[in-house]
Amino acid sequence: MTDSPAPAERAPLALPRRGLMLILSSPSGAGKTTISRKLLEAEGASLTMSVSVTTRPIRPGEVDGRDYHFTDVPSFRQMVDAGAFLEWAEVFGNLYGTPRAQVSAGLGEGQDYLFDVDWQGAQQLAQAAGSDVVTVFLLPPSLAELESRLRGRGTDAEEVVRGRMERARAEMSHWSEYDYVVVNDVIDDCFAKVQTILAAERLKRTRQTGLVDFTRGLMA
Template structure:
């Protein structure tokens, strides 16, 4: 496995700083990650960033080529900080430290994230996602294909791709779906093409799936995706929402409620739980948005994947 340090130490320097070490790892073989799912699109390699107590600096300007040891910094006077011209001070600091200051980003841009939003029927997944769509940019909400009938107000191609059972079967046969399942008598599936296309453009991806689908996606995506479980504050609140929605028959209500009782037992498979309490939809949306921000700032998830891969 190819590895290369993007950092070099300064010989004879007595400076010891906490410094960023970047290790690109290529030719990784693993079942599925956003990176290898989208070949040549997201990243060619995976960068592990961590702080280590090493000495700076990787680059040295050509002005040091005349030195006996080309890596040794010059000893130059540094002007007084309160009196010196800023650019003069910066130049003197660069010279003393042995390299110019780079304006390049210290770490690569975060890779696109896949966010899986799931939960029992009627907890408000669609309502949360609708608001999230309005609140955030840079997210692509994958439009699920479904064989179920359109509900009032739903728009084909925006809320779902409404297809016949026959059309759905054809999509399965053409291997166009990342995951699919029969949910309450209707098929639902996630088109792969949208994920490829929008991850390639740098978008974070939001997938909305039932709990059964989330379990399948966990097996496919592992820890490379963030799994959020949405719940109502109580079973009563969830049932009331389903009843008030007026989209279900009494038979369908019975199935959905019985299924929901089973589904809450699968909470441990998720990374986060968001309670969507009655009249507090905005709070739930804010929490989901904060989770996305935190996950994008936290790079251990992708680093951990890299570590996992390196050991394989």
């Protein structure tokens, strides 16, 4: 007989861990928003979306404060001057910025953050936050499918769709700067791959800050 509780009754062991910053980039329309929403739903409180500030007009179906903090150019410039952004960039003629607040405090407590930023944002965040950053680039299965997704979304005028298609090649040229590259062909397959990347990155020895004490205890 043993006094240890049966495995099913024991609370799972959770070692202290440093959080990470998961960055998703892709050409417009390849599926970042779709994959992000699925990840946030599946991961619950353990993953927090970094909501960017933008000067682009709100789209039908978007919610201010959930999808973006929508603002005007003078207010955005004021935030830049006040140092409110971890990074910011101009994309498609609009300004986008990642708010500095919240992220650094949460990382130390094991909170993970999700960022939907372009290649400029990915580079700047990687420079600012080093090994806390994990970058994933999503590719469409073909250019024809990308165009059909942009049109199918039904949120952008014809000239905007054409502009985004013209920019797609330039954005895709940055694929080799990312840690992981996933083709978003079938949504559920792509989502499973991105979730696997997140799970593996969480297990990295260097993020598991509780391992030193834990292994010391095991070997005592």
